[in-house]
Amino acid sequence: MRPLDQLEQTIAERKQAGDADSSYTAKLLAAGVAKIGSKITEEAAEVVEAADEAGEAGRQHTIAEAGDVIYHLMVLLAHREITLEEVEAEIARRFGMSGLEEKASRDGGN
Numbered sequence: 001m002r003p004l005d006q007l008e009q010t011i012a013e014r015k016q017a018g019d020a021d022s023s024y025t026a027k028l029l030a031a032g033v034a035k036i037g038s039k040i041t042e043e044a045a046e047v048v049e050a051a052d053e054a055g056e057a058g059r060q061h062t063i064a065e066a067g068d069v070i071y072h073l074m075v076l077l078a079h080r081e082i083t084l085e086e087v088e089a090e091i092a093r094r095f096g097m098s099g100l101e102e103k104a105s106r107d108g109g110n
């Protein structure tokens with residue numbers, strides 16, 4: 001199983017039967033969108049900061065912070081009952097379309 005699929009499964013288990021006293025994931029899920037969202041914002045700022053750090057240490061720090069962002073985003077998706085498969089389908093749908101083209105199709109390119 002891919003690590004992301006395994007993580008999705010663990011988060012789903014915590015959602016079903018997690019105890020907020022012993023599971024960080026269960027605690028976040030119980031806290032809701034605002035709390036999960038603020039963690040995503042915080043971790044996103046940290047990954048950007050890390051990406052500006054020089055050398056291999058900065059690279060490793062960026063990897064660690066990226067893991068935090070992805071984990072918290074996956075908790076948010078689980079909270080909204082959105083599967084990784086659905087997000088992957090959306091990503092696949094965009095293959096072959098440039099980001100600029102996609103933007104133009106949405107808002108006239110503004």
Ligand SMILES: N=c1c2ncn([C@@H]3O[C@H](COP(=O)(O)OP(=O)(O)OP(=O)(O)O)[C@@H](O)[C@H]3O)c2ncn1[C@@H]1O[C@H](COP(=O)(O)O)[C@@H](O)[C@H]1O
Nearest residue numbers: 007010011014018022023024025026039042067068071072
């Ligand atoms: N991948 C992760 C993961 N990544 C980051 N984190 C947690 O995210 C938190 C982010 O760091 P912070 O310093 O901001 O956390 P904090 O200050 O304690 O958080 P707040 O009080 O600010 O909410 C830390 O507590 C990390 O341990 C994660 N917690 C859990 N997982 C996965 O989820 C599984 C289940 O975890 P539990 O739900 O805790 O059993 C684990 O085995 C992992 O596989």
